[in-house]
Amino acid sequence: MMTAKSHRIGRILRSLSVQFLLAGGVVLLVGAYAVGTWVTDRIERGVVQNSGASAALYIESLLPNQTRGAEGSASVSEDAQLVLRQAFQKGILSERVVTYTIWSETGEVLDSFRPEQRGLQYEPSEALLQAWAGDVASRFQTLQAQADHPEATVGVPLLEVYVPIRDANTGEVLAVVEFYQRAERLAEELAKARRESWTLVARIFGLSGAFLFVIVHAGSRLIERQREQLRSQLLESHELSKNNDALRKRVSQAAQRSTAQSEKIMQRIGQDLHDGVAQHLSLVSLRLEGAGLGPSKDAETIMQSLKNAMKELREISRGLSLPDLATLDLRECAAQAVTEHNKAHESNAQFVDQSVGSVHVNDATKLCVYRFLQESLSNAARHAVASSITVELNVEDDWIDVLVSDNGRGFAPDELLGVRDDGGQGLLGLSDRAATLGGAFVIASHPGNGTQARLRLPIWEDDA
Ligand SMILES: Nc1ncnc2c1ncn2[C@@H]1O[C@H](COP(=O)(O)OP(=O)(O)OP(=O)(O)O)[C@@H](O)[C@H]1O
Ligand SMILES: [Mg+2]
Numbered sequence: 329m330m331t332a333k334s335h336r337i338g339r340i341l342r343s344l345s346v347q348f349l350l351a352g353g354v355v356l357l358v359g360a361y362a363v364g365t366w367v368t369d370r371i372e373r374g375v376v377q378n379s380g381a382s383a384a385l386y387i388e389s390l391l392p393n394q395t396r397g398a399e400g401s402a403s404v405s406e407d408a409q410l411v412l413r414q415a416f417q418k419g420i421l422s423e424r425v426v427t428y429t430i431w432s433e434t435g436e437v438l439d440s441f442r443p444e445q446r447g448l449q450y451e452p453s454e455a456l457l458q459a460w461a462g463d464v465a466s467r468f469q470t471l472q473a474q475a476d477h478p479e480a481t482v483g484v485p486l487l488e489v490y491v492p493i494r495d496a497n498t499g500e501v502l503a504v505v506e507f508y509q510r511a512e513r514l515a516e517e518l519a520k521a522r523r524e525s526w527t528l529v530a531r532i533f534g535l536s537g538a539f540l541f542v543i544v545h546a547g548s549r550l551i552e553r554q555r556e557q558l559r560s561q562l563l564e565s566h567e568l569s570k571n572n573d574a575l576r577k578r579v580s581q582a583a584q585r586s587t588a589q590s591e592k593i594m595q596r597i598g599q600d601l602h603d604g605v606a607q608h609l610s611l612v613s614l615r616l617e618g619a620g621l622g623p624s625k626d627a628e629t630i631m632q633s634l635k636n637a638m639k640e641l642r643e644i645s646r647g648l649s650l651p652d653l654a655t656l657d658l659r660e661c662a663a664q665a666v667t668e669h670n671k672a673h674e675s676n677a678q679f680v681d682q683s684v685g686s687v688h689v690n691d692a693t694k695l696c697v698y699r700f701l702q703e704s705l706s707n708a709a710r711h712a713v714a715s716s717i718t719v720e721l722n723v724e725d726d727w728i729d730v731l732v733s734d735n736g737r738g739f740a741p742d743e744l745l746g747v748r749d750d751g752g753q754g755l756l757g758l759s760d761r762a763a764t765l766g767g768a769f770v771i772a773s774h775p776g777n778g779t780q781a782r783l784r785l786p787i788w789e790d791d792a
Pocket of ligand 2: 706708755
């Protein structure tokens, strides 16, 4: 139960869509965070900048035209300072502006919300330098409790704006007005803009993620289905090949049984010829001798024909009958086939045994080797006109290899193999026998170059 469950979980985790969901989800989240941060930052900066710019415009509109004094000393006129002081402290701006400073180019405080600051010198901040370069600089911040800011503004969101005051003729910056104005509404707007932009980014990324997931999921299911199909086809072909093997085995067994049957019949015929017809012929020969036929040409011819008939009959019966294969191992069986052949054909075929130890194989294999040697040696003796015939036996890597070679006149195997009109089909029969045992019979020959007949048979595990 547990293993089935963990197997299922494993399969789900392996599925492409889940892998996409895990990997793609992380990528999308990181992407959404990066884009969202970038977009909200841009929006915030834009909003702050815009608010600063409009506040600057308002301040500029309040001031009378400024020009640098003849001696070039005063930065902003006393008039202008007065106008600003009144606007910031008593006018409509006083409700919103919490503090202000007018800076000279050297970092000196020309005027301030707190009069004691006048004439003091400070290191110019980055925003102050930006204003001196001619741009309105604005920042959004919440002030911490500080001595120079009234308690009321602590914790309230403020917009800090630096406004350059220009020379009406030359456009040169004469002074910079810095002021903090309450920005609760701006803060609300910013929070709203932030919320909206994050919602938008989340929606866009969520939708595209969902869209991609649907595509990947469909692809993943298709692949899963095809994988299932392949798996079942593989199983099917496995079954088929098992069935094929079983069928092949049955065909081979049937062929072996039929060979065994014909071997039995051949044995019977051989035995009958030897014990029946041959015995009758020897009796006839004895009786003819005993009948006292005078020495005449006819009598001699009859006696000679009788002898020939008996010799041929013995040869035929020897060829048909087999030694008791069950008592012999493979090497003895091969050696016996060579000896029998040499006896019957008054031949001198050599047997070279290269196998090691005794080799035990089943009777069908021994019979096949025996018949192969009988047929190949008989062909060599009958057709080859050879001065040397050799039989080699080799057993290696579960294969039996038997080679019969002669140095006779050779022939063209392609033209002569097959069922022929004259009934000769010894080599064809050998091919069939070898095939039923899963082996092969090959003949190599060229006219004038001798012949090599080779039989290769597998040794099955159940042979030993
Ligand atoms: N060792 C050999 N040297 C030369 N020719 C050969 C040799 N073996 C076979 N042949 C040729 O191949 C032919 C086919 O041989 P195969 O054994 O099939 O038939 P066969 O010997 O003529 O008849 P059967 O074997 O039925 O008595 C032979 O007739 C012969 O011409
Ligand atoms: Mg033959």
